Amino acid sequence: MTMLDVRTWTAVCRYDLLQPERGAAALVGDVQVALFRTHDGAVHALSNRDPFSGAQVLSRGIVGTRGDVPTVASPMHKQVFDLRTGVCLDEPDTAVAVFGVRVRDGVVEVSSP
Incomplete structure (x- = not known):
């Protein structure tokens, strides 16, 4: 028996509207x-x-890297989060939720939380 992907995907925006190294907020x-x-x-x-x-401000953070890790630094207190895992690199006991994301036919879709 195989597991089916039962996530619900929500279209958020066109991929080309996301600027490299910048964040955007979506509901x-x-x-x-x-x-x-x-x-x-x-x-x-x-x-x-x-x-x-x-x-609700991480989308306004500074995108960068630490070594090979893609990151965002919070604009509030400057803690840095791994974009892949959501773990805070400055305080590893803290993390933010990570959502599935995919690009289909040029549209960014996010899995429902």
Whole structure:
């Protein structure tokens, strides 16, 4: 027996509207999601909520890297999060939710939380 992918995908925006190394916020259901397109063209989706301040601001953070790890630094207190895992690199016991993301026919889709 194989497991089927039962996630629900929500179309968020066209891929070409996401600027490289910049974030964008989207509402998926009733959850704010921060989308990031990195310099290599990959797209990542995290919770937009900064766990340290409670503010919905991660989409406004500074996108970069630490070594080979794609990151975003919160604009509030500058903690840095791994875009792939959501783990805070400065305080590894803290993380933000990561959402499935895919590009189909030029449209970015995010899995429902």
